[in-house]
Amino acid sequence: MEGRNIDLLKKAVDVLTRSGARSTLTHAQYELAVKLKIEGRHDEAQLALREFRESAMATGNKAWIERADDTMRRWSKTGDTPKVSSKERKVANLAQAGLSNGEIANRLHLTTSTVEFHLSNVYRKLAISGRSELRSILVPIL
Structure with missing residues (x-):
């Protein structure tokens, strides 16, 4: 079930990327990054987080940009933590x-x-x- 949720989020990000729905795309990218972090897939989570930040910058939404920067800062301190049990x-x-x-x-x-x-x-x-x-x-x- 866990991998299925990630696969669905990845598909959602792909569809939203093509649709041009920037705000919804940004939100989906954040959710994907968090889900990957939960699963202990740290490298993928970092990549998704960087993509989320790029989308946040593109939308100019200051709240999303702050969340991206804050999350990047905090995740860099936690490193490769185990997945959530x-x-x-x-x-x-x-x-x-x-x-x-x-x-x-x-x-x-x-x-x-x-x-x-x-x-x-x-x-x-x-x-x-x-x-x-x-x-x-x-x-x-x-």
């Missing part, structure tokens, strides 16, 4: 959906501290600062 994905997806740590713990039969541990690992691996940035990633961490 299946348990971390489950916890992250529930957090992304808006559940509290206690609700996630109850649903997955974990302790709250275990949920916090998994979320911390996800934040570190994706080089994001917390839940608000996790929610800004539109592609589920499947």
Whole structure:
């Protein structure tokens, strides 16, 4: 399933590149870069991130340019982190959906501290600062 999601995102980027829908293309490139990072495909993630930055520059959208620069800076500090584990994905997806740590713990039969541990690992691996940035990633961490 994991590779399938990446393949679909790559196809979306390809179609959007040909369509000229620059803003949507930029967004899809960002999502692709994040998904590749989640999968531990670091070289591909860096390439997708550079392409995302180029698209952001072409659109002149300052928010996307800032996100690209910030993400590049943070990812350069994390290096080649391991891919997000299946348990971390489950916890992250529930957090992304808006559940509290206690609700996630109850649903997955974990302790709250275990949920916090998994979320911390996800934040570190994706080089994001917390839940608000996790929610800004539109592609589920499947």
